[in-house]
Amino acid sequence: MTDSILVLLETTPAGALANSAAGMISAARTIGTAVALVVVDGERTAVVDGAVAAGAERVLVAAGDPTALTGPVVDVLDAAFERVSPAAVLIPHTVDGRDAAGRFAVRRRLPLAMDAVGIERDEKGVLARHSVFGGAFDVTSASTFGALVVTVRPGAFDARAAAVPQVPVETLDVAASGAPAATVDQIEPADAPSARPELRSAAAVVSGGRGLGSAEGFALVEQLADALGAAVGASRAAVDAGYVAAAAQVGQTGVSVSPRLYVALGISGAIQHRAGMQTAQTIIAVNTDPEAPIFAIADLGIVGDVFAVVPQAIAALEARRS
Amino acid sequence: MKIVVLVKDVPDTWGERSLDPETGLTRRGDSDHVLDEINERAVEAALTHADAHPDAEVVVLSMAPDAGVPTLRKALAMGAHAAVHVVDDALRGADLSLTAEVLAAALRRIGFDLVVAGNLSTDGAGGALPAMLAEHLRVPHATSLSKLEIGDGEVSGTRATESATARVSAPLPAVISVTEALPDGRFPTFKGILAAKKKPYETLTLADLGLDADPARAPWSIMTAVAARPPRAAGTVIVDEGDAGERLAAFLVENRLV
Numbered sequence: 001m002t003d004s005i006l007v008l009l010e011t012t013p014a015g016a017l018a019n020s021a022a023g024m025i026s027a028a029r030t031i032g033t034a035v036a037l038v039v040v041d042g043e044r045t046a047v048v049d050g051a052v053a054a055g056a057e058r059v060l061v062a063a064g065d066p067t068a069l070t071g072p073v074v075d076v077l078d079a080a081f082e083r084v085s086p087a088a089v090l091i092p093h094t095v096d097g098r099d100a101a102g103r104f105a106v107r108r109r110l111p112l113a114m115d116a117v118g119i120e121r122d123e124k125g126v127l128a129r130h131s132v133f134g135g136a137f138d139v140t141s142a143s144t145f146g147a148l149v150v151t152v153r154p155g156a157f158d159a160r161a162a163a164v165p166q167v168p169v170e171t172l173d174v175a176a177s178g179a180p181a182a183t184v185d186q187i188e189p190a191d192a193p194s195a196r197p198e199l200r201s202a203a204a205v206v207s208g209g210r211g212l213g214s215a216e217g218f219a220l221v222e223q224l225a226d227a228l229g230a231a232v233g234a235s236r237a238a239v240d241a242g243y244v245a246a247a248a249q250v251g252q253t254g255v256s257v258s259p260r261l262y263v264a265l266g267i268s269g270a271i272q273h274r275a276g277m278q279t280a281q282t283i284i285a286v287n288t289d290p291e292a293p294i295f296a297i298a299d300l301g302i303v304g305d306v307f308a309v310v311p312q313a314i315a316a317l318e319a320r321r322s
Numbered sequence: 323m324k325i326v327v328l329v330k331d332v333p334d335t336w337g338e339r340s341l342d343p344e345t346g347l348t349r350r351g352d353s354d355h356v357l358d359e360i361n362e363r364a365v366e367a368a369l370t371h372a373d374a375h376p377d378a379e380v381v382v383l384s385m386a387p388d389a390g391v392p393t394l395r396k397a398l399a400m401g402a403h404a405a406v407h408v409v410d411d412a413l414r415g416a417d418l419s420l421t422a423e424v425l426a427a428a429l430r431r432i433g434f435d436l437v438v439a440g441n442l443s444t445d446g447a448g449g450a451l452p453a454m455l456a457e458h459l460r461v462p463h464a465t466s467l468s469k470l471e472i473g474d475g476e477v478s479g480t481r482a483t484e485s486a487t488a489r490v491s492a493p494l495p496a497v498i499s500v501t502e503a504l505p506d507g508r509f510p511t512f513k514g515i516l517a518a519k520k521k522p523y524e525t526l527t528l529a530d531l532g533l534d535a536d537p538a539r540a541p542w543s544i545m546t547a548v549a550a551r552p553p554r555a556a557g558t559v560i561v562d563e564g565d566a567g568e569r570l571a572a573f574l575v576e577n578r579l580v
């Protein structure tokens with residue numbers, strides 16, 4: 001069985017390596033030789049160096065076309081698969097990654113394992129581990145035969161691999177398949193990366209819900225997050241009410257997080273919200289309603305008004321620090 | 323214009339959802355099954371277009387067991403014109419590859435200008451199916467649209483990813499998927515529910531589509547282990563008596579969380 005694991009790394013619209021890269025490469029290294037694949041339109045050096053620094057053992061580089069949606073990336077994946085014959089292909093479980101994985105799996109007639117939170121290998125092949133129904137079930141999946149295409153949940157792999165010396169870097173020249181693609185007419189990078197940790201991989205998350213009452217009220221969530229060095233999350237009701245951007249939504253149809261600490265402020269704890277956070281190690285909830293379902297899973301539940309409890313907590317943390 | 327909306331019958335997220343530890347399949351008896359909320363939005367998007375374009379036809383398509391009939395009926399009651407239901411015992415436990423192959427074959431048979439799917443289903447949450455269908459059908463895909471405009475020969479919209487927001491467009495025929503930023507589905511009216519009973523409802527088997535589920539034909543993805551996690555227990559609940567903020571801070575310190 002081949003030892004290579006092909007890892008598609010994402011780049012940001014500005015052309016930098018995405019944060020998911022290091023975790024993906026270290027995951028690949030635990031089951032084989034990590035062959036990083038980067039698709040870049042502009043300057044390559046920084047991205048290739050980034051992949052090497054993150055522990056890639058071989059790097060393939062190809063040109064992309066940012067004006068065509070997904071198509072060019074799939075052509076590159078196909079060419080890289082041909083060259084490497086890997087045991088598995090790892091792709092980030094992101095909007096772009098899912099599309100690339102889906103098209104590529106159909107083109108090569110390979111089975112797909114979506115949203116893996118763990119990856120292993122036994123004598124029969126590669127196994128993907130999944131957290132299903134909001135963390136209520138752990139499921140393992142595999143291919144009946146041959147290579148498996150795995151989309152990997154960003155933030156699920158926090159191990160880091162050490163760089164290795166003398167990494168071969170190869171350029172892939174890829175003939176376009178001509179598969180029809182949508183056109184990207186215009187692209188705006190998401191909000192400037194904030195100083196806060198990224199929600200998906202943060203060790204601590206402070207989330208706010210409808211109980212914050214307004215966008216101004218929601219600032220309290222950000223203040224506690226900053227006091228704890230935490231990422232900011234939200235319930236769908238808070239997103240729908242416009243208190244915060246949709247990217248902050250935690251839950252069934254938002255981001256799934258498994259931080260060491262999750263603080264839920266003014267969130268009732270509907271089953272769909274819990275589906276995205278109940279695997280956190282420690283959960284703290286503040287809610288005025290003693291019957292709120294969030295208390296059924298909180299390690300520390302506080303029946304109280306966030307506008308009284310949270311400022312006092314921030315002051316106490318600051319006092320301890322100084 | 324013919325719009326086909328892909329609808330999925332899923333266990334209701336409001337209930338306890340469970341997997342059979344032996345087969346790894348969803349245990350249907352344990353929870354109610356419903357039309358996935360994201361697909362209600364997809365149907366709504368198609369119907370909104372049809373409201374303004376009387377020549378538009380909206381067909382709903384689902385691959386589901388017999389028990390999935392009410393899901394398709396609901397979409398008809400909302401206002402879709404016809405339903406196609408692919409049902410076959412051999413599809414029990416079908417993986418994404420087989421599902422995509424089957425739905426693509428059904429779409430070829432139905433014919434389409436535009437296919438509308440949800441961006442992620444609440445049970446599988448794979449989110450790869452729309453792009454898989456586009457590859458099978460050799461048409462463009464535009465996925466995760468949070469704004470949508472359906473034109474005569476073109477579909478366009480706003481596509482938000484983790485790192486960017488883009489304006490995208492594709493000539494028809496195309497496959498798109500929509501996000502929950504789109505409006506909620508309309509409620510079926512009493513009249514709609516009655517009318518749904520008379521609308522065309524076609525049932526197709528694998529053989530009708532010229533397919534089979536032979537495990538030797540191609541590699542599939544299979545579940546090799548399933549385990550339930552123990553449910554989480556509640557800890558301490560305190561009522562604020564004026565010092566809960568300090569107690570919160572103390573809890574963080576004691577548990578080395580700051």
Ligand SMILES: Cc1cc2nc3c(=O)[nH]c(=O)nc-3n(C[C@H](O)[C@H](O)[C@H](O)COP(=O)(O)OP(=O)(O)OC[C@H]3O[C@@H](n4cnc5c(N)ncnc54)[C@H](O)[C@@H]3O)c2cc1C
Nearest residue numbers: 209210211235236237251252253254266267268288289306
């Ligand atoms: C298919 C589907 C998918 C969904 N996906 C998601 C998802 O991904 N994420 C998600 O979050 N939801 C999701 N939902 C929605 C979910 O069902 C709930 O509607 C939502 O989580 C409620 O958000 P909330 O707790 O902020 O609001 P509410 O349920 O309105 O709760 C607000 C809480 O704030 C408390 N409160 C009010 N004022 C204060 C105060 N001053 N101090 C303290 N507490 C206060 C109230 O007691 C109440 O408990 C989904 C629903 C469906 C059907």
Ligand SMILES: Nc1ncnc2c1ncn2[C@@H]1O[C@H](COP(=O)(O)O)[C@@H](O)[C@H]1O
Nearest residue numbers: 328385439440442443446448449450451
């Ligand atoms: N069995 C199915 N029948 C019809 N449509 C489906 C089926 N499975 C998935 N879909 C469609 O594909 C979308 C994304 O599903 P998924 O890839 O499972 O997250 C869903 O919202 C549906 O629109």
